[in-house]
Amino acid sequence: MTEPRTVDLEVLRYRPERDSEPVWQRYTVPYNHDMSVLQALQHVKDELDGTLSYRWSCRMAICGSCGMMIGGKPKLACETFVRDLLPGPIRIEALAHFPIERDLVVNAEGFIRKLERIKPYLIPKEPRTLAQGEYLQTPLELERIEQFSSCINCMLCYAACPQFGLNPEFTGPAAIALLHRYNDDSRDGGRAQRMEVLNAEEGVWSCTAVAYCSEVCPKHVDPANAVNQNKVNSAKDYFLRFLSPKGATR
Amino acid sequence: MSRDPAIGYRRPMRSWWRRDRFFVRYMLRELTALAVLVYAIVLAVGVVRLSQGEAAFDGWLQALRSPLSLLLHVVLLLSMVVHAHSWFEIMPKTMPLIFVGGRRLAARTIQRTGWAATVVVTVVVFALALWARA
Numbered sequence: 001m002t003e004p005r006t007v008d009l010e011v012l013r014y015r016p017e018r019d020s021e022p023v024w025q026r027y028t029v030p031y032n033h034d035m036s037v038l039q040a041l042q043h044v045k046d047e048l049d050g051t052l053s054y055r056w057s058c059r060m061a062i063c064g065s066c067g068m069m070i071g072g073k074p075k076l077a078c079e080t081f082v083r084d085l086l087p088g089p090i091r092i093e094a095l096a097h098f099p100i101e102r103d104l105v106v107n108a109e110g111f112i113r114k115l116e117r118i119k120p121y122l123i124p125k126e127p128r129t130l131a132q133g134e135y136l137q138t139p140l141e142l143e144r145i146e147q148f149s150s151c152i153n154c155m156l157c158y159a160a161c162p163q164f165g166l167n168p169e170f171t172g173p174a175a176i177a178l179l180h181r182y183n184d185d186s187r188d189g190g191r192a193q194r195m196e197v198l199n200a201e202e203g204v205w206s207c208t209a210v211a212y213c214s215e216v217c218p219k220h221v222d223p224a225n226a227v228n229q230n231k232v233n234s235a236k237d238y239f240l241r242f243l244s245p246k247g248a249t250r
Numbered sequence: 251m252s253r254d255p256a257i258g259y260r261r262p263m264r265s266w267w268r269r270d271r272f273f274v275r276y277m278l279r280e281l282t283a284l285a286v287l288v289y290a291i292v293l294a295v296g297v298v299r300l301s302q303g304e305a306a307f308d309g310w311l312q313a314l315r316s317p318l319s320l321l322l323h324v325v326l327l328l329s330m331v332v333h334a335h336s337w338f339e340i341m342p343k344t345m346p347l348i349f350v351g352g353r354r355l356a357a358r359t360i361q362r363t364g365w366a367a368t369v370v371v372t373v374v375v376f377a378l379a380l381w382a383r384a
Contacts, residue, residue, distance in 0.1 A: 014259050022259060072269060096269075099258030107258040143354065144347060162273060165263050210276045211340050228344040 007031050007082055008089035009040055011052065014100045022100060025049075026089065031082045037090065038066050038077035041104075054104035061218055064154030068104050069093040074159035074216045097158055097165035111155055114171050118179040118197055123190030141186040148181035148226050150219040157213035157223050163206050170206040171197060173213035173223030180226035183233075195237050204230045279336035285329030288322075338364040 006028050014022040029043045038056055045052050057063040059078045066077040070092055071085055082090070098106035128135065157173035164170045171179075179198065183191045198204050204227050211224040254260075267273040292314075299310040313319060341364050342357035349355070 016255060016259070022261070096261070097263075099254075099260050101258045109257075140349060140352060143349075160272075162263070162266050165266060208280075209340055209344065210273070211343050212270070212272045212276070214343060215272065222343065224340070224343040225345075225347075229346050231344075232346070 005031060007040070007086065009044065010089045010091045011041075011044070011103070012091075012093040012100075013052070013103050014094075015051070015102060033083055035082045036078050037070055037075075037080045037082060037085070037092065040082055040090070041077060041092070052104075053102045062152060064152035067095050067154040067156045067159065069096055069159065074156040076154060076156070076218050079218065095155055095159040097161065097168075098155070106155075108155065110168055111153075111158065111172075111175070114175040115153070115178070118171070118175050118182075118194060119190055120178050120182060122182065122185065122188050123193065124187060125189035135187040137186055144186075145181045145184050147221055148177045148184070148223075151178055151181075151221050151223075152219055154218065156216045156218065157221075160210075160212040160216040162210060163208055167202070167206060169202045171200075171203050173227060174221075176204060176207075176230060177221050177223040177226035180230055183230075195234070198230050199234050199237060204228075204234050207231070275336070279333060282329040282333035282336070285326045286333060289326050289330070334368060 009027045009029060010024050011027065012022045013019065013025045027044045027048055029040050029048070031040060036059075038059060041052065041054055041056075045054075054066065054068070054077075056066040056078065058065070061076050061079040064076075067074060068077055069075075070077065070080050071090060072093075074095060077092075092104065094100045094104045095106045098108065098110075101107045122135070124135065151174050153174060155174065157177075158164050161170070161173055164172045176198070179194050182188050183194055207224075207227045209224065209228060213227075214222045214224040217223060267277045296307070296310050299306040314323075338361045342360040345360065347354060348360075
């Protein structure tokens with residue numbers, strides 16, 4: 001066995017009670033071939049500096065908690081490996097475009113509010129009783145929405161979206177992708193209620209098709225597609241109201 | 251760059267587009283859109299000169315042959331190729347999902363169709379130009 005090799009981490013720290021602005025702090029940690037960036041941070045917290053704050057839970061890219069900027073890119077720390085970032089130093093920073101609460105922990109309050117606003121649940125076209133059984137769907141109808149339902153709310157897409165950085169009110173990629181997942185669901189009847197969110201300036205029209213959101217998405221949701229498909233839907237909704245007194249979606 | 255205990259520390263967005271190569275490429279796409287605009291203006295001037303009579307139109311044709319104009323057109327052509335490429339790249343993201351025979355049409359097929367249409371239109375325009383000259 002060779003001596004354990006080490007790598008330097010540069011972590012952007014922010015402790016509101018003592019820092020007026022974030023500061024970089026360097027830690028040297030031993031690493032091995034199968035070590036993730038999350039494990040490197042855990043080494044720091046357990047062995048070097050217990051004051052370092054970050055979010056994590058599942059360690060297997062499904063909970064969406066450990067999103068952070070690693071080497072300037074939005075990534076999940078649990079599925080990013082130290083071996084791919086050698087020789088270092090590895091720069092780690094809280095998710096871009098979000099306010100930093102402490103160290104690598106961002107304030108996700110705005111995102112949660114957006115999720116609530118889009119009504120991310122089925123609003124059935126025709127309510128059915130339990131006795132009437134489940135709402136059926138064909139495989140093709142499922143395929144139209146399946147990828148958009150894979151979102152794990154990790155917010156990497158927001159850290160990849162400069163329009164969200166410039167205007168935090170922008171509903172943004174993940175929330176619009178989830179909105180689309182319900183609007184395009186054959187069993188759903190809530191489209192008219194959700195179109196108001198899409199049609200707003202902070203809805204689809206704040207997107208300029210940078211499309212980096214789809215690039216960084218760890219679940220291949222392709223939020224840029226959901227947002228841009230809905231520019232067409234929003235335009236139709238606007239123009240069709242002149243043909244139908246009740247509007248296009250009602 | 252603001253610090254609000256209730257919200258947290260907001261980092262500045264200054265020169266955000268230089269932070270990632272992806273953003274630089276995006277800005278290049280947006281910048282090359284200006285080439286499309288410039289070329290549209292050049293053509294629009296041609297139409298105006300045409301309406302002013304033969305001498306005016308010949309003057310415009312003469313101006314197009316100047317070295318400066320040729321250089322401008324090389325720059326415009328390159329910019330428009332870059333612009334077209336960048337748009338075909340994101341075209342699959344701007345379209346509804348297309349299913350053919352129960353299967354999802356691949357992004358690459360959509361991009362290739364875009365390029366094929368470009369090649370066909372270019373050939374047709376060249377053929378028309380040559381036919382008009384003859």
